[in-house]
Amino acid sequence: xxxxxxxxxxxxxxxxxxxxxxxxxxxxxxxxxxxxxxxxxxxxxxxxxxxxxxxxxxxxxxxxxxxxxxxxxxxxxxxxxxxxxxxxxxxxxxxxxxxxxxxxxxxxxxxxxxxxxxxxxxxxxxxxxxxxxxxxxxxxxxxxxxxxxxxxxxxxxxxxxxxxxxxxxxxxxxxxxxxxxxxxxxxxxx
Amino acid sequence: xxxxxxxxxxxxxxxxxxxxxxxxxxxxxxxxxxxxxxxxxxxxxxxxxxxxxxxxxxxxxxxxxxxxxxxxxxxxxxxxxxxxxxxxxxxxxxxxxxxxxxxxxxxxxx
Numbered sequence: 001x002x003x004x005x006x007x008x009x010x011x012x013x014x015x016x017x018x019x020x021x022x023x024x025x026x027x028x029x030x031x032x033x034x035x036x037x038x039x040x041x042x043x044x045x046x047x048x049x050x051x052x053x054x055x056x057x058x059x060x061x062x063x064x065x066x067x068x069x070x071x072x073x074x075x076x077x078x079x080x081x082x083x084x085x086x087x088x089x090x091x092x093x094x095x096x097x098x099x100x101x102x103x104x105x106x107x108x109x110x111x112x113x114x115x116x117x118x119x120x121x122x123x124x125x126x127x128x129x130x131x132x133x134x135x136x137x138x139x140x141x142x143x144x145x146x147x148x149x150x151x152x153x154x155x156x157x158x159x160x161x162x163x164x165x166x167x168x169x170x171x172x173x174x175x176x177x178x179x180x181x182x183x184x185x186x187x188x189x190x
Numbered sequence: 191x192x193x194x195x196x197x198x199x200x201x202x203x204x205x206x207x208x209x210x211x212x213x214x215x216x217x218x219x220x221x222x223x224x225x226x227x228x229x230x231x232x233x234x235x236x237x238x239x240x241x242x243x244x245x246x247x248x249x250x251x252x253x254x255x256x257x258x259x260x261x262x263x264x265x266x267x268x269x270x271x272x273x274x275x276x277x278x279x280x281x282x283x284x285x286x287x288x289x290x291x292x293x294x295x296x297x298x299x300x
Contacts (some may be wrong), residue, residue: 031223039206041209060251060287067249070241071245071246071249072239072246075242075245076242079243087228088256108291109294109295112294112297113292113294115244115245116219116220116223116248116292117289117292117293119219120216120219120285120288120289120292122299123212123215123216123253123256124212124216124285126212127208127209130208131204131205131208131209133207134204134205135200135204135205138199138200139205141199142202142205142274144202144274144275145202145205145206145209145274145278146211147208147278148274148278148281148282149279151285152212152281152285155282155285155286155289158289179206179282181210182241
């Protein structure tokens, strides 16, 4: 069982940071909606407040790591230009996708959207985290602020979902490959 | 902020500043992405890190716009109560418009 370093980084970027962020989003939305509503009967305690703050900090870290590893580690491998005359485009995902009309849309729409829309997620969640650090449980007394923050978290979830979907489809149609090979374990002869 | 002020009675200006700045940052990202796609000279200008191409400049510049606008708005609003309904709506509108503007078929209309 082997994996290349480039494939491992693509996995860390997408299935690690990106997917974890998406999972965390649903939790944050439920928590902000349920516990910090002006109409809630179960008031958030100091412990709940600390938990949500830590949770949001983790989400901020995941969101930034997802976009930074994507843009500065994986994306350069994706957009690498093949030397003139290269026939096998397996190591050049962008060129591979563009070489076939059946797959070119995954680049011209999928990657072109993903590479920009993904950045709206860390901006939104950093803002939400900062607001919670400033207001804590007191955000219940600012329902308009709480609603707007919730809206931003929802949009960040949507943006991360779009980026995640296209990331998965791009990797399915033209995976980022290459680099040194890492041997994970030896398979048996079953 | 007075010593007895709690998060409950804290002015809403700080939250409004964070919201609007995030909307401005998102909108800057969308505008810069369109500009880099449509104008060759902007595209060249946005290459801060060659392996990543114009995406490096577009995102770094948008983040700079976001953080600078946040700092300015925070300094102006942190001790005040502002029209949060209007500001929150504007910020969310900017975010949603930015989401739409980054969609290539819409971005290509410009």
